[in-house]
Amino acid sequence: MLNEAEQSQKVFQVLDQLGISYTLHRHPAVYTVEEAMKHDAGIEGLHCKNLFLRDHKGRNHVLVVTENLKAIQVKEVGRKLGLGNLSFASPERLMKYLGLEPGSVSPFGLINDENNQVLLILDETLRQTELINFHPNVNTMTVTLRYDDFEVFVQSTGNPSQVMAL
Template sequence: MELNDRNKVFEVLKELNIECELHEHPPTPTIEEAVKYWGQMKSTHCKNLFFRNHKGNKHYLVIFEHQQQLMIRDLEQKLKQGKLSFASEKRMSKYLGVKPGSVSLFGLINDNDNHVYVFFDKNLLNSEFLSFHPNDNTASLKISQSDFQKFLIWSGNEHEFLDLY
């Protein structure tokens, strides 16, 4: 799959009978820029961070509500995975098939070996709708909580919900 090919995301969602609402917008590599375009989109907008451990042999996708701030040191203590650092662009491409500014839950579509472990803030379970980039930052996709759960099961990636803040 080519980097940022959101057609693959739509193919998988269709295969899983997951309904989504697409909101196109200009490229938004940061949350601060994306907020300008979410307007009428009623959902919990998610921040998606991609980390590696200090040895570089384990990778973690951390997903939480976009308005929350996490300090890496605090996150390391909560995740109990040792020292973390942001994954490089090369690692984003290899494990999620995305570029910086486009990290998303849907990157798991490209993780064929289920290498990436996913941590979610447990507060996301209280949201009726969630939104993520479709593996590129020129749109946002809104999906229901039940479809979010369906996709997560389909991905096969190990995951857990934690109290991140």
């Protein structure tokens, strides 16, 4: 398991290798959208929430990314994907598949999914933003990057991904 400094450095290394520019913001640790909102007022761009889910048999794992304040009907997502009822995955599954601790869930965790087992679902509304924000796999920092560059990152992971209306 990587420590916080190693987690974030791995993300920065991948972004640098892809030629993606970003702005780094440091802040106290945040574990919820509400806590994050206290520290992201001065950070430009769309702020996101990331939900790591599993199907009822634990065979399929899904990372859902949407706007931070948007309510998501988890069961509806599962139905749309043909996976049945989805529920939140355990911290142990989060560590196994994305190498992350609760509170640090981010699409950047896909760099730890060497077998590309996690399906990434992006809310179609994300495409409407120029700048987007995520934790660099630690919840004491936020990275701002262009949405177009985020798509380059997503493609580089090799994970299956899909854009859908949530």
